[in-house]
Amino acid sequence: MLTSKQLHDIEKLQRECETYDQLQIKLNWEMLRNRDTDQLDYLHYENEELVAFLGLYAFGSTVEVCGMVKPSERRKSHFSRLFQQGMATVKQIGSKRILLNAPASSTEAKAFLTKNGAIYGFSEHQMKWNEKHLEEVHGFTLRLANTEDLEMRIRLDIEAFDLAREDAQAMESRIDGDADNNMFMIEVNEETVGKIRVKRENGEAWIYGFSILPTHQGKGIGRKVLKRVVKEQSESGHSVHLEVETLNEHALGLYQSIGFQVVHAQDYYTYN
Known part of the structure; x- marks a missing residue:
């Protein structure tokens, strides 16, 4: 279960990343706020500030993965370490399908996913x-x-x-x-x-x-x-x-x- 401070820190980091990159990150907040375990979220702090986050969202046999890194802390392998930890947990869970979620306009996210062997599956529109x-x-x-x-x-x-x-x-x-x-x-x-x-x-x-x-x-x-x-x-x-x-x-x-x-x-x- 995430603490109120952790939830606040995740929300703050999300706003900073979205403002900097001019995009929207899908973090499944209804699940984050109702976690019954602390084994699905990975947070990395530097000097008491959250700089990287990765969350796992299990839907039956499928698990979705999404995360973000503070703009000034990128290319320091923070996210790679969280990703490795998250994938170890997914292996323990035994999920049959892994979906990695990234904003369509994020070139950095696409580069990371391609580098790690992920294959494009489909896109989803958010409409207003x-x-x-x-x-x-x-x-x-x-x-x-x-x-x-x-x-x-x-x-x-x-x-x-x-x-x-x-x-x-x-x-x-x-x-x-x-x-x-x-x-x-x-x-x-x-x-x-x-x-x-x-x-x-x-x-x-x-x-x-x-x-x-x-x-x-x-x-x-x-x-x-x-x-x-x-x-x-x-x-x-x-x-x-x-x-x-x-x-x-x-x-x-x-x-x-x-x-x-x-x-x-x-x-x-x-x-x-």
């Missing part, structure tokens, strides 16, 4: 909604998820996102432990056909896990749901954001059509 008129929509119901919906949520992750069942179970169980999340189930004619999660923090509303069963896709349900959720969150005073893989052209086109624009991108590399 620009205000525009959205009409009222009907034909579906949104209700808060309950414990009986867990199996359907897992099924949606498997069928809509092609996740392994182990990963889907781990992800949905982790989400239930975050008090800032609202998980909504999507119903049409009293049948559950999808889900959408909204996380609100610091004036921002982030949309995650938005999925419709393949048998109900192509009927305009997703577009209607997205319009209502965006409209409600915006009217409550939140800026609205989401993430989408660049390979998912259908989803990307849907989001852009109702006013979302790409503001940042993250690259994911596979590592053996």
